[in-house]
Amino acid sequence: MIPLIMTNAKIEKKHNIIWRLFSSVRLTIVLLILLAVASIIGTLIPQASQRESAEFAMGLSPVWFRIFSFLDLFDMYHSLWFRFLIGCLSANLIICSLNRFPGTWSLFRAPVRPDREKPFKDLLPGQHFFAKGDISHVSDKVGQFLKSHYRKTLAKADKDRYFFYAEKGGYSRFGVYVVHTSVLLILIGALAGSFFGFEAFVNIIEGDQIDTVSLRKRDEELKLGFAVRCDSFTVDFYDNGMPKEYRSELTFIADEKEAEKKTLMVNHPVQFRGITFYQASYGTIPGKKVHLKIIKNDAKNHAITLETETGAEVKLPGNEGTFSVTGVKANFMDTGPAVQIAVRPIEGDEVNFWVFKGYEAIQKKLPGPMLMSPKFNPSAFKPYTFILEGMETGYYTGLQVNRDPGVPIVWTGFFLIIAGFIITFFTSHKRIWVRLLPDKKGISVSIAGAASRNQVGLERELIHLTKGLNAHVEG
């Protein structure tokens, strides 16, 4: 490891203070921890994208609110200072890697002397054996054996002493650069996505078609350049009432022609001309037709049911005047469908009131005094009581519409980071030295080694290698 430190020291002297700051791993650790702490703050303060955000902001005192807004704490992950931290980490990562790369390269490439003495200090008994026979013959055998097991081998003879060097796994030293490059790739992919892509949404009523979508980040509409029609939307449920599948049948229309029909489900996005559609949400909308029951509260309690449409004038059963449905809500304050009725008597003023399908639900939901109001009284026009029997409803499908050219870059980064980890943590640069010396007891063969990581694994390999070499020389 000595050459690495020397190269570093040389480089550090050459460069200015900023380079030195960004080439320090201490800065890396500080930045990693700062980013962690900042992220913790971001999860504790509801962010602008979350529903609780407005409520939380309103609960703050004006001073705190100003401090929070000044620091962008309501949209922290997109704030300048958070991006600055990520930028610093990237710079740190690049400069550290540039700084260390020459050292790694020289370790990878540097010519190694086969006749080094140092590795042979502190040899374990399992790293040594005696061979019989002619030393040059044994030396040939050793060379042969090493060549078949290691990628790179060197040999040197000095009178009657023979030295060998072999190594493998040199690439292991570059794993860390693969990991760091992948982190950068992921960040570059994210940047590319935010510059050249978009995130938008659109709701399409069954049967309708759209050719523009609303951007999420800016209050703007975007023309797709083609149209999308929702032919149908269905939602399936399990027996216990949980949703099973949301499904939109979409038709893509380009140049006034139906170009493609596709089925969109959650987890199964569809693509058309580089734009991806995701099943994000759905909702119900009231249709035009309304089923009403009208009871005349007299001795006979005579009731009629009728189907009407919004806006249509209908005569009251006793010809006291006319009424019409002036408003429909598919879900009135989470209690279900409701319609607004306007009764226009022949004499007197118009009477307006809401009629609910789930009257019990509304009784629970609204406070008593509000219920007493004629606006919520289905019997507000005497002697009639209006009951909402049913309402035609339709679905709309809510689509997330994205284009993200950064995704392939991010995916490449994901793939490489895992490859880099495996190289860094599960392979090692193993270097082996073998020395043959003539001795009274025969030829003394010693095997020594060094590894960039996992010393335990190296020891195991050395003992295994010694056994193998012994067997090969004897055989």
Added chain:
Amino acid sequence: MLDSIILSSITFVYFGAFVLYLLMMVMARDYFGRLASIVTGVTFIGHTLAIVLRWIRSHQMGIGHAPMSNLYESLIFFAWAVILLYLIVENRTKNRTLGPFITPLAFLAIAYASFSPDISEGIQPLIPALKSNWLIAHVITCFFGYAAFGLSFGLSIMYLLKRLDSPERGNKFLAIIPGKGIVDELNYQMVIIGFLMLTLGIITGSVWAHSAWGTYWSWDPKETWSLITWLIYASVIHSRQVRGWKGKRIALLCLAGFLCVLFTYFGVNYLAGLHSYAKS
């Protein structure tokens, strides 16, 4: 249901194994240790069987899916991963002293799953967002990551305890713990396995989120906390690999890391976000 009965009873057996491991340490008697290993191994087989039975039962209900879809199932799987990893480590190191530090994680996880009134044991069908092949890959990688960090947590506590040991003290429990260097090295190996698995977990989650919601990263609290955990362990690796930190500082950082793991797992449920199905 046989699987639920097995699962709620193995809590007690894992507790028994913990007591046996503890006896081994306190009394310095090896046969308690051997017995503890056998009990843990047999219980682990039962544990595996219960997971398989639950999987089969979900298919019989017509909503077949891997038993990894809610808090109950994830706790059971977490305990399973912890014990599996522990048994591998015990086998490879031929040392049982990590046992009393790890078995509590498993029995607490299953006890919480089986006996907490807030956690439903029922097999629920999968909502559309969860119906994906990424579910299994995501859950397995995340939970093996959590399990490795769990072992690292146990080893960090072991390390910090071992620091108190000295020949004059003559404490059997402390004397039986292997040397600080070995514990420290094993701890770092667990951190590396955990870090690789957590990275895979975040990546699989990301790719899945991209196909389900259209974005691979949305700063949802669970995502963010997994990133925080990742950052902490990244700093552990850098401080050791480059700055040569060892021992106490690494152990303390690993304790902080595991607290982040726990918060990613449980604490996030108290914050709003996309992973709501993991709450009950």
